[in-house]
Amino acid sequence: MRSLRLLQGMVLVCILLVPILIFLFLKGFGTNTYDIPVYYENGVDNPFLECPVADTSQHYIPEFAFTNQDGNQVGRAEMEGKLTIVDFFFTSCPSICPKMSSEMERVNDMFRNEERVRIFSISIDPSYDSPEVLKEYADKHKAESGKWDFLTGGVQETYELAQCGFLIPAEDGLGIPDDFVHSDKFILIDELGRIRGYYSGTSREDVDLLMLETKVLLHAGK
Numbered sequence: 438m439r440s441l442r443l444l445q446g447m448v449l450v451c452i453l454l455v456p457i458l459i460f461l462f463l464k465g466f467g468t469n470t471y472d473i474p475v476y477y478e479n480g481v482d483n484p485f486l487e488c489p490v491a492d493t494s495q496h497y498i499p500e501f502a503f504t505n506q507d508g509n510q511v512g513r514a515e516m517e518g519k520l521t522i523v524d525f526f527f528t529s530c531p532s533i534c535p536k537m538s539s540e541m542e543r544v545n546d547m548f549r550n551e552e553r554v555r556i557f558s559i560s561i562d563p564s565y566d567s568p569e570v571l572k573e574y575a576d577k578h579k580a581e582s583g584k585w586d587f588l589t590g591g592v593q594e595t596y597e598l599a600q601c602g603f604l605i606p607a608e609d610g611l612g613i614p615d616d617f618v619h620s621d622k623f624i625l626i627d628e629l630g631r632i633r634g635y636y637s638g639t640s641r642e643d644v645d646l647l648m649l650e651t652k653v654l655l656h657a658g659k
Contacts, residue, residue: 471653476632481604488601497630499602503559503590506572507582511557513630515586520654521555521626522647524638525599527562528574533621537638541623542578545585547648553628553655556585561599563589604632623647627654 477496481488502512522544526534541556548554558580560566566574571587580587590598599605605620625634625647634650636643 471650473633473650473653475627476634477604488597495631496604498626498632499598501590501594501598501602503588503595504568505582505586505588506568506575506580508568509582511582511586511588515555516557516626516628516630518628519553519555520628520651520658521557522651523557523559523603523624523626524622525559525561525603525605525620527560528566528570529562533639537621537623538574538578540638540641540644541585542580543644544623544648544651545578545580548651549584551655553658554651555583556580557588558585559588559590559595559598561595563592563595605635625651625654628658 475495479495480493481496498513498516500513502510502514505511522541524537524541526537528534538558541558545556548556560571566587566589568589571589575582575585575587578585589595599620603624605622605624621638622635623638623644624632625636627633633654634647636647638644
């Protein structure tokens with residue numbers, strides 16, 4: 438009888454402890470933070486030897502304005518106060534671009550109704566990728582200007598922006614598709630114009646991480 442009472446007492450104590458343990462767990466979990474780095478807080482070191490000498494302050498995406506698939510000027514001003522996901526591609530790319538555009542279509546679907554997120558796909562072959570060519574490509578990927586803009590600009594301005602602004606490699610193929618060099622990275626830019634992450638646009642897992650970290654930054658900005 439005594440052992441039965443002891444067992445009942447132990448069960449009662451365990452039952453009473455459960456909500457306390459749950460509270461302590463949730464309290465501890467709530468203090469955890471998902472740390473998304475800010476890149477180049479101390480400036481950049483001219484990685485491609487083609488950029489102006491940088492200072493040691495925070496790097497921001499520079500001013501630019503290119504033409505989108507509908508013939509409108511779109512650029513740095515439209516990034517202000519929003520999260521912008523950027524990649525560099527070209528429509529005649531025979532290798533990684535189709536995969537990248539397919540993955541970016543997933544990103545577009547995820548944030549289609551989120552006005553604080555924009556997507557820029559910037560052509561590294563502006564001599565061929567006219568607004569009309571980009572419009573056909575955009576329609577193929579269900580992209581609407583104002584949400585997912587396909588951009589074309591001057592050749593020199595485009596390569597300076599890739600190398601010195603977004604800090605990724607890019608090399609002009611002079612019209613030969615196999616000779617163009619560009620990164621497969623999707624780049625996450627915060628509302629202040631700072632780089633917050635690089636993700637492989639050919640990796641589904643990396644793109645899933647991009648979407649997760651975009652959501653985290655959206656939540657943090659509320």
